[in-house]
Amino acid sequence: MTPASAGIFTRLSRLTEQPQATVLVRCTGPVSAEDVTAAQLLDGCLRTADALRSTGVRRGDKAVVMTRDAYRLVAAVYALTSLGAVPVLIEPRAEVRRCLDEIAPGVFIGEPLAHVARRALGWGRGHVRTALVTGRDFPGRGRLLGRSLPLAVPDGSGPGPHVPEPRAEDLAMIAFTSGSTGQPKGVEYRYTTLAGQLGALDAVLRPEAGDVLLSCFLPFAALGPLLGLTTVAPQVDHLAPARTPPGHLVGPLLRHRADIVLGSPAILGLIAGHCARHGLTLPSVRRVLSFGAPLRPRLVELLASALPPGAEILSVYGATECLPATAIDADELRALRVQPPPDHSGTCLGRPLPGVGACVLDADATGLGEIAVAGPVVSPAYHARPDATGAAKSLTDGTLWHRTGDLGRLDDEGRLWYLGRTAHLVTGDGFTLTTEDVEAAADIASGVRRTALVGVGPAGRQRAVLCVEPERGARRDAVLDALRASLGGHHHGRRIGTVLFHPRFPTDIRHNSKIDRARLAEYASGGRR
Template structure:
């Protein structure tokens, strides 16, 4: 099955008077209905065609405006062009070297960056500016159109299962890469999300991550895009996220642990609850029990809280509810440790490659949600992609196991293994236990020193109310009960961990290890 341009147009045309998108900012909101969104997309498609955009063109779309990101991306697909989504903060120049885009569409700030830093030079031939453009940075693209009766382009007939979208990875675990989605990939993601969410006609989705606004309307959901600080999600004002949930009676919340932490803290601090919420989907990093407990206090007893596992190249892969997550922590199967990720989604096959005697190896997946290739990165394809009878097999770079019930267990990134003298530690094995210490927000195990004889160092981020001495005592107490806890050579307090720019949830272990090395200078071989 594929999702072609005609399929997208058809999905949007359903229930034209229903809400498609709500942009919420500082107590105000702007609503776009599904019929309006279709009209805007067709108007934009005409503007793109007039500007010289043609089928097959690669078009970078860089804007923080949820409506413009959604409508412009849909319009490009209607024309047969390929939208390209890149983080506006990390290695944009190198990403554009990989893409060699024909078109650059963005808000004025993005064009300032393009001009000042030479993004896309010399490939970009068609610069188009969304929003107000006080400086002459390119032709202005009108993204909201009034009903004028003008005939605009309809969906272009698809030439089979061709390229539909290129989405760059965040670069939190290496150089960003452009994951190519075909129309069938998008269809697989929509089907998997439909299975996860079981959307209902009156559901309202709060999209805590901007690109989710692209999928919400295609799922038939009224989608609320809050004013998340997309350059630093964890610095968002909590009211900007929790307020729209209450105001628009959101039933589904999809966000990273950093954004969900803002919501949970806001509810606890102000004594408010979120009675409309029936489901929370956490993605971007493992959901910790402490955060799940805090969210439980804010939502109805029968609400579902899911930790969703996946990556830009394969999302979603699996999911587990918070009740099962707690049970897996208190009574894990024999020989298993780390964090349970649940069973793979229907149609997804998970394998463990290069497994050792304990079954620990690299998680690899096949299925309809898997991106078949990276754009212009044959080196990355060679190390992560292979053809099988079940489709492209993607190596995730994550370590894990499969238990007898078919559940995946996550043990951390392959690149983050800590190798000491005669032993190896996986990050998640230690951290999942250390994070349960009272007064602790999260921990991170890093290796300091020369590979193969590293010193395992556990960095600890306590809750603001926890004294440093109490945090150290609590962590050391839980490590005593872990079979490898004695191998941790040092425990260091750091008030705030460096994190990935996209979700502010994945820990930047390279920076953290450098910091730990400076703190422990003299103890490292």
């Protein structure tokens, strides 16, 4: 086993021990896929590094990588880091131009569509000096978009890269936050940060020799091989994950007999729903990891019905700046929903992972405050954003703490409880409501797919509106009756001034799981009951 504290190149070098073992599976649909062996991946990294070096990419260069292909992403990221360059990961969105102006990347690596957007929308204009296009060539591509960087899977006959482990504090990568609760920010990962995250992931994944991981979040495909896992990357619609055809997820899962499944609640809901509709089970799966949004009981029940006895479902908490931080098993989560500790509400996030610390800052008389996380998983800064770094990072007795922007409490067992975002507090005349306190109770009502509490009006005089996304075919009067029953005994139930139905909540683009409350509040301000 690789030591938990091992860095990325130490872990990468371990792949040479089994050169013909499959380390990555790139899927192009429900059935078709290409296996990539350790020898092929290492050979590809070296060839890609040579190609990048020939174009002038050097140590310290910041390089945007924008591709939906798992192998091309992994090869480009590994090759860039082997050169000492800094990969920059960001989703295509309206704010890309502002984000790239902020970090000033000199290199842009991406598929043709990404370069079309770069040219049309001015991404990196004035900064990008080297434009490299992945994928198949076509006439005029070099003149229109940039130089070719095919990134084809090699035969594996060449050597792999031999790179000494860099200094722990060197900048390794910049990954942008999703922007679902504010402007996207570039999070700096040092090599020590990546080593800490890999160690924490070892603890939560608990991989065994020969394990197969179905990774439904593309950036994680770059970490799976470093964890010793055969990583299957299904063809997810990365611009709208919830619109992914479920067969593109379940097909590869069954075909490659995945032991571990990792995905957001939206993706896991597609898998569970497909299995329920088609009478399928997932006999090989022994562990499911949910991340990106709270895990609700109805999804747990649907997943459990497709899993074998004894399979574990975990809800993992963290953020781009500190991932992973805590985890909780669905069985414990279910028991705590039925009988929470005294004076605790919302959703339990579980205990901090080994080496990770959690505390609640600026707590009020009830223990409610802002969740902060410390440990090797915590990024040290936002790139080129000293104001944001100063607001979110604090050093106490030599320990760096990251303020998450989430509200929570710690119970007597050392478990962290989530109450919602600080920015989403609903404040009215004589009351303050946290979103998760109300929604965790409302979401269990029959006929409800999910709910969202928003405030309408100026802070301090807001009207509390509960937006409801009903299940397909649910009758509104029946849903309202179920909500009254669920919230009737809730200590803040009487504060809900309006219940407003919405056909489909707007969500974040990364996971399609975090609710866009700003847009919902705008809808509620002029909506109908």
